[in-house]
Amino acid sequence: MERGTQEDAAVRFDPLRPRLTRVAYRMLGSVADAEDVVQEAFIRWMGTDRADVREPEAFLRRTVTRLCLDQLKSARVQRETYVGPWLPEPVVEEEEEPEDVALPLMLALERLSPLERAAFLLHDVFGLGFEEVAATIGRDATACRQLATRARTHVRDARPRYRLEKQRGLEIADAFFAASRSGDMSALGAMLAADVSLHSDGGGKRPAAVRPALGFGQVMQVHKALAVLFGKYGSTLLRTCIINGLPGFVTREADGEVQTTALDIEDGKVAAIYVMRNPDKLRHLH
Structure with missing residues (x-):
C-alpha cells in the first residue's frame, strides 16, 4: 500500500515539474539551483500527508517559492564576491513561452528584494491573484500588492516595448x-x-x-x-x-x-x- 501511495505521489508531481522548475529558475537565475529546489520540493511532497492537500500545484508552488526565498538570501552574499558581471544561466528554448521572462528583465529582477521578486513573478508573470501570492510568501494581500508595485517601478525600463518576430x-x-x-x-x-x-x-x-x-x-x-x-x-x-x-x-x-x-x-x-x-x-x- 505504501509503495502504491508513493507511486501515486510521483505520478501527480511529474506533470508539474516543468512548471515548478520555471518558477524556481526565474527566481534564482540558475538551472542547477532550480532543479535542486524542485527536487527538494518533491522530497517534501513525498513526506507530506497528501490527503490534507486539496490543491497540489498551489502547495508545491508555495513550497518551491519559499525554498527559493531562503536560497536568495545566501545568493546575495555570493554575488558580492562574483568575478566580473553576473548573468543568469542561459536557457535555450525551442519555443518562446507566453510567460517568458527575457534576460534584461531577469537582470532587473536582481535589483529587487527577494520578496519583491517573488510578488512580481507570481502575480505579473505567472498570473496568480494576490490572495494566492500572499499565501505563498507569507504576507497579507495588501503588502503583496505594494511589493509588486515597487517591483514594477524598478523593472519598467527592462520590459520589451514590442515583441520582435x-x-x-x-x-x-x-x-x-x-x-x-x-x-x-x-x-x-x-x-x-x-x-x-x-x-x-x-x-x-x-x-x-x-x-x-x-x-x-x-x-x-x-x-x-x-x-x-x-x-x-x-x-x-x-x-x-x-x-x-x-x-x-x-x-x-x-x-x-x-x-x-x-x-x-x-x-x-x-x-x-x-x-x-x-x-x-x-x-x-x-
Missing part, C-alpha cells in the same frame, strides 16, 4: 555571428545601436571582461580585437536559437568550450549583447 530575430543573430567572426566591422557596426552594451560572464573561470563595454565605440573596439582571435583560432556555430527570450546563438570556441551569445534587439538594432562563458553555467548545454 522570432524569425527576424534569428536572422539578425545569424548576421551578427557572420559579421563578428569574419571581421566584417562595417556590417557589424551597421547592426549596433549607438548606446549598445556588451556584457560577458566568465565567472573567473574563462577570460572575460570584468566590466561591461558601454557605447558603440567601446563595443566596436572589443569586437575588432576579438575578430583577430576568431580569424586565428576559429569559432564554430552550433545553432541559432532563442536564449532567455532573446535571439542568439551557441558556439564552440577555440578552447573547446561552449559559449552562448544573446542579443537584445530594439528598433531593429542590437542594443545589448550578453555572452556567457562561465563553464559552470553551461554544463546543462553539453
Whole structure:
C-alpha cells in the first residue's frame, strides 16, 4: 500500500515539474539551483500527508517559492564576491513561452528584494491573484500588492516595448555571428545601436571582461580585437536559437568550450549583447 501511495505521489508531481522548475529558475537565475529546489520540493511532497492537500500545484508552488526565498538570501552574499558581471544561466528554448521572462528583465529582477521578486513573478508573470501570492510568501494581500508595485517601478525600463518576430530575430543573430567572426566591422557596426552594451560572464573561470563595454565605440573596439582571435583560432556555430527570450546563438570556441551569445534587439538594432562563458553555467548545454 505504501509503495502504491508513493507511486501515486510521483505520478501527480511529474506533470508539474516543468512548471515548478520555471518558477524556481526565474527566481534564482540558475538551472542547477532550480532543479535542486524542485527536487527538494518533491522530497517534501513525498513526506507530506497528501490527503490534507486539496490543491497540489498551489502547495508545491508555495513550497518551491519559499525554498527559493531562503536560497536568495545566501545568493546575495555570493554575488558580492562574483568575478566580473553576473548573468543568469542561459536557457535555450525551442519555443518562446507566453510567460517568458527575457534576460534584461531577469537582470532587473536582481535589483529587487527577494520578496519583491517573488510578488512580481507570481502575480505579473505567472498570473496568480494576490490572495494566492500572499499565501505563498507569507504576507497579507495588501503588502503583496505594494511589493509588486515597487517591483514594477524598478523593472519598467527592462520590459520589451514590442515583441520582435522570432524569425527576424534569428536572422539578425545569424548576421551578427557572420559579421563578428569574419571581421566584417562595417556590417557589424551597421547592426549596433549607438548606446549598445556588451556584457560577458566568465565567472573567473574563462577570460572575460570584468566590466561591461558601454557605447558603440567601446563595443566596436572589443569586437575588432576579438575578430583577430576568431580569424586565428576559429569559432564554430552550433545553432541559432532563442536564449532567455532573446535571439542568439551557441558556439564552440577555440578552447573547446561552449559559449552562448544573446542579443537584445530594439528598433531593429542590437542594443545589448550578453555572452556567457562561465563553464559552470553551461554544463546543462553539453
